[in-house]
Amino acid sequence: MISLEGLTTLLQTWLQNTLGEPWAFAAESVIVGIAAITLFAFLGLALVYMERKVAALMQIRLGPNRVGPKGIFQTSADTLKLVMKEGLTPDGADKFLFNLAPFMVMIAAMLVLAPIAFARNFQIWDLSIGVLYVAAVSSVAVIGILMAGWSSNNKYSLLGAMRSAAQIVSYELSAGLSILAIVILTGSLRISDIINSQADGWWIIKGHLPVLIAFIVFLIAVTAETNRAPFDLAEAESELTAGFHTEYSGMKFALFFLAEYINIFIGCAINATLFFGGWMPFHIGGWDSFNHVMDFIPSSIWFFGKTMFLIFLIMWFRWTFPRLRVDQLLNLEWKYLLPISMVNLLLVTFMAIMGWHL
Amino acid sequence: MLEELGTNDQGDMIINIGPQHPSTHGVLHLVITLNGETVKKVEPHLGYIHRSIEKMCESLSYRQFIYVTSRMDYLSSHINNHGCALCVEKGLQIEIPARAQVIRVLMDELTRLASHLLWWGALAMDLGAFTPFFYSFREREMINELMEDTCGARLTMNYIVPGGVMMDLHPDFQRKVKEFLRLFKSKIHEYDDLVTGNIIFQNRTKGVGYISREDAISYGCTGPTGRGSGLSCDIRKLYPYEIYDQLQFDEVIETDGDSWARYKVRVGEMMQSMRIIEQLIDNIPEGEFQAKTKAVLKLPKGDFYTRVETARGELGVYIVSEGGSTPYRIKFRSPGFSNLSALDHMSRGGKIGDLMATMGTLDLVIPDIDR
Amino acid sequence: MFIKEYFKTIYLTVSSLLKGMKTTGYYFTHQKEIITEQYPEVRPVLAERFKGEVIMPHNEANEHSCTGCQACEIACPNGTIKIVTKNEINAEGKKKKAIDTFVYHLELCTMCNLCVVACPSDAIIMANNYEHSVFDRREFTKVLNNPGSKIMEGIE
Ligand code: SF4
Ligand code: SF4
Numbered sequence: 001m002i003s004l005e006g007l008t009t010l011l012q013t014w015l016q017n018t019l020g021e022p023w024a025f026a027a028e029s030v031i032v033g034i035a036a037i038t039l040f041a042f043l044g045l046a047l048v049y050m051e052r053k054v055a056a057l058m059q060i061r062l063g064p065n066r067v068g069p070k071g072i073f074q075t076s077a078d079t080l081k082l083v084m085k086e087g088l089t090p091d092g093a094d095k096f097l098f099n100l101a102p103f104m105v106m107i108a109a110m111l112v113l114a115p116i117a118f119a120r121n122f123q124i125w126d127l128s129i130g131v132l133y134v135a136a137v138s139s140v141a142v143i144g145i146l147m148a149g150w151s152s153n154n155k156y157s158l159l160g161a162m163r164s165a166a167q168i169v170s171y172e173l174s175a176g177l178s179i180l181a182i183v184i185l186t187g188s189l190r191i192s193d194i195i196n197s198q199a200d201g202w203w204i205i206k207g208h209l210p211v212l213i214a215f216i217v218f219l220i221a222v223t224a225e226t227n228r229a230p231f232d233l234a235e236a237e238s239e240l241t242a243g244f245h246t247e248y249s250g251m252k253f254a255l256f257f258l259a260e261y262i263n264i265f266i267g268c269a270i271n272a273t274l275f276f277g278g279w280m281p282f283h284i285g286g287w288d289s290f291n292h293v294m295d296f297i298p299s300s301i302w303f304f305g306k307t308m309f310l311i312f313l314i315m316w317f318r319w320t321f322p323r324l325r326v327d328q329l330l331n332l333e334w335k336y337l338l339p340i341s342m343v344n345l346l347l348v349t350f351m352a353i354m355g356w357h358l
Numbered sequence: 359m360l361e362e363l364g365t366n367d368q369g370d371m372i373i374n375i376g377p378q379h380p381s382t383h384g385v386l387h388l389v390i391t392l393n394g395e396t397v398k399k400v401e402p403h404l405g406y407i408h409r410s411i412e413k414m415c416e417s418l419s420y421r422q423f424i425y426v427t428s429r430m431d432y433l434s435s436h437i438n439n440h441g442c443a444l445c446v447e448k449g450l451q452i453e454i455p456a457r458a459q460v461i462r463v464l465m466d467e468l469t470r471l472a473s474h475l476l477w478w479g480a481l482a483m484d485l486g487a488f489t490p491f492f493y494s495f496r497e498r499e500m501i502n503e504l505m506e507d508t509c510g511a512r513l514t515m516n517y518i519v520p521g522g523v524m525m526d527l528h529p530d531f532q533r534k535v536k537e538f539l540r541l542f543k544s545k546i547h548e549y550d551d552l553v554t555g556n557i558i559f560q561n562r563t564k565g566v567g568y569i570s571r572e573d574a575i576s577y578g579c580t581g582p583t584g585r586g587s588g589l590s591c592d593i594r595k596l597y598p599y600e601i602y603d604q605l606q607f608d609e610v611i612e613t614d615g616d617s618w619a620r621y622k623v624r625v626g627e628m629m630q631s632m633r634i635i636e637q638l639i640d641n642i643p644e645g646e647f648q649a650k651t652k653a654v655l656k657l658p659k660g661d662f663y664t665r666v667e668t669a670r671g672e673l674g675v676y677i678v679s680e681g682g683s684t685p686y687r688i689k690f691r692s693p694g695f696s697n698l699s700a701l702d703h704m705s706r707g708g709k710i711g712d713l714m715a716t717m718g719t720l721d722l723v724i725p726d727i728d729r
Numbered sequence: 730m731f732i733k734e735y736f737k738t739i740y741l742t743v744s745s746l747l748k749g750m751k752t753t754g755y756y757f758t759h760q761k762e763i764i765t766e767q768y769p770e771v772r773p774v775l776a777e778r779f780k781g782e783v784i785m786p787h788n789e790a791n792e793h794s795c796t797g798c799q800a801c802e803i804a805c806p807n808g809t810i811k812i813v814t815k816n817e818i819n820a821e822g823k824k825k826k827a828i829d830t831f832v833y834h835l836e837l838c839t840m841c842n843l844c845v846v847a848c849p850s851d852a853i854i855m856a857n858n859y860e861h862s863v864f865d866r867r868e869f870t871k872v873l874n875n876p877g878s879k880i881m882e883g884i885e
Binding site for chain 1: 371373379380381392395482483484485486487488489491492493496552553556558559561562709710711712713714
């Protein structure tokens with residue numbers, strides 16, 4: 001069976017044999033860069049298509065069905081349209097920041113990709129502080145959003161950016177605390193360690209109620225951090241027309257749009273890694289023959305399957321719930337999620353000390 | 359005016375909402391003063407869709423002017439037509455056949471139901487939930503099809519005319535109405551699960567956009583807006599027209615005065631409308647659908663005023679006649695205009711999101727306000 | 730007490746949200762509920778009374794029943810109909826009014842049906858076609874009586 005793992009080792013040995021150490025590293029960097037961008041483009045198209053289909057089915061509609069079979073080329077056509085469109089910069093805008101902002105958001109999204117393990121041994125950079133890195137870099141995106149909102153010289157944008165900043169900064173806290181729950185159980189910040197610790201069962205199963213709570217808190221926090229409904233206050237179209245990206249058009253708008261979906265993907269990938277074992281197949285401690293059967297499904301399929309399931313959950317939220325108001329949003333964080341995750345962290349620590357988890 | 363569009367001297371931000379904005383449902387222009395997220399003042403600017411319907415009516419005959427009124431509150435066009443027809447009939451002092459009366463009431467209530475269904479979906483959309491919109495439109499579509507069968511149009515019907523109704527009911531009408539009622543009843547629980555019972559929705563509307571009974575009276579709020587504040591103002595009960603005094607239905611009144619109360623009033627009204635339709639649908643009397651009228655209608659000299667309960671509140675039709683075949687002056691008292699005037703009072707001190715919720719529960723139809 | 734309230738709120742929140750998700754989830758999994766109409770491929774069947782356009786039906790002998798009485802022109806609230814009449818000599822040698830052209834401005838018509846109701850000889854009816862868009866707005870001005878058409882026998 002061809003697995004991604006075999007591919008990478010093959011490539012690495014071949015490159016090192018032919019080019020030597022420093023050049024091989026450079027070549028790998030280029031390959032990784034190209035691969036990341038391709039992945040982004042593909043993910044963007046696929047996720048937008050998926051969102052539209054999910055929305056349509058929930059809304060008793062058919063969704064895109066004209067361009068290509070079942071409309072699968074609809075999103076490509078839309079992107080093409082956006083590329084062809086003129087990228088307007090408003091007169092009163094701060095031109096430099098205005099044009100920089102979409103790239104900031106996009107780069108922040110790209111950087112988080114580094115420590116994510118897509119399959120067994122298929123990871124760009126397995127750094128020792130993986131989850132910390134993720135938590136830190138993912139909050140850089142808010143700078144891009146603030147930049148966009150401020151530089152547009154548009155009051156809707158400014159309001160949207162302010163809302164977004166308040167929201168992302170607060171929800172980082174509970175997201176961080178939920179990540180900590182897993183870090184405590186694993187005893188490591190390294191992504192590969194976290195995944196390997198789930199070889200005898202995913203944390204969501206091994207960790208009992210506290211981990212389940214941490215998972216739900218993290219899911220809510222991810223939804224909020226990516227500005228998705230019901231937390232899409234930053235771009236609440238019935239209040240602020242389009243929020244922080246009101247003034248953007250053409251490709252710059254597309255970058256924001258893409259970054260939103262990439263962020264969802266990354267959020268769900270981290271979620272899957274922490275609580276569902278990333279690429280780790282469904283294992284139950286002790287059932288060796290069962291575990292062996294599960295191993296036949298390639299690890300990349302496990303990873304993408306879990307991630308897609310979580311993305312579907314987030315889409316499901318979006319197409320069901322009304323939007324929260326800005327003060328309710330902060331109430332939810334500071335009065336419910338934060339205290340709950342603090343107490344939960346205590347529970348998890350206690351559980352880890354007593355060794356009650358499986 | 360220009361400096362108003364920037365920031366005022368207290369450092370408050372002034373924002374234009376509309377004339378093109380997703381939640382004003384038409385070309386309403388609100389200039390709102392914001393302190394952070396808090397709304398300090400709301401100033402509606404009207405006139406973007408003013409078509410001077412009242413003036414137009416002065417040059418149209420008493421048969422002709424009714425079609426224009428479908429274009430005022432296009433969501434309750436039957437009821438607008440009804441009000442005008444009643445006013446003309448009052449002047450002519452003609453009796454309407456029993457069949458026509460029943461048909462008119464049936465159409466009114468179906469329109470009310472359709473209008474409230476649309477409002478329900480649009481309110482959910484204002485609050486950020488898109489899916490309910492499609493569910494309510496599915497049901498509304500059935501009503502529209504019923505209307506299309508009988509009246510030949512879906513929105514601007516011109517079906518209720520002086521003397522009765524323009525055409526007889528379609529033979530399929532009764533069967534289709536019953537089918538609709540059955541289907542609608544089987545879907546109501548979805549409405550509750552998706553919106554009414556949803557905790558986010560309740561939090562978004564409870565305590566938002568409060569208006570007291572006294573204020574509602576002084577602003578002239580009618581319809582569900584007034585009834586949400588505990589003001590009994592259902593024209594169908596207070597000044598019954600047609601056969602409303604013989605029907606069993608309740609006036610839905612809530613006393614909280616907030617958006618949630620208005621929501622509950624409208625949902626309750628949908629149930630009452632269904633109750634009325636159920637009472638009538640099997641008891642449509644046989645007979646003429648139109649009284650015999652002269653070819654050219656001439657109202658005697660004098661003023662005539664009638665009022666009807668549209669889906670948004672009280673619609674008053676005031677005709678001044680000089681005895682000719684066209685009215686000397688026509689004035690419509692539209693419910694939306696008075697309800698909108700209370701918006702500033704309701705939304706002060708709330709957040710921007712509250713303003714949208716309040717506007718959604720006022721159920722504004724802009725052509726009705728501007729005319 | 731406070732703690733109890735707190736957890737009750739959480740419970741109510743979660744259960745109400747799950748209920749909502751159940752509804753959308755039901756439609757997601759039950760695709761037979763889809764109500765989309767695939768318009769250009771599947772033509773909708775319109776109600777027979779649908780008011781799409783005023784037409785004047787002619788029989789096989791190219792005869793219509795319009796007497797040229799202009800009742801419809803008077804009934805129309807916005808000047809959509811213009812009737813040009815001519816004098817015809819009939820079989821008995823008497824002069825009689827008849828239509829020359831029945832001009833109908835589709836772009837002005839509001840489909841109010843008043844003309845159809847006003848017509849004493851049921852010469853015009855509403856057709857239920859709905860695809861009216863044209864490239865040149867002059868095409869909206871239509872002549873409803875066919876060229877060379879005559880009034881039917883026996884219609885006064
Ligand atoms: S339908 Fe109404 S607007 Fe159209 S031609 Fe007839 S009377 Fe005039
Ligand atoms: S269409 Fe009818 S109303 Fe009009 S001129 Fe002919 S006969 Fe008279």
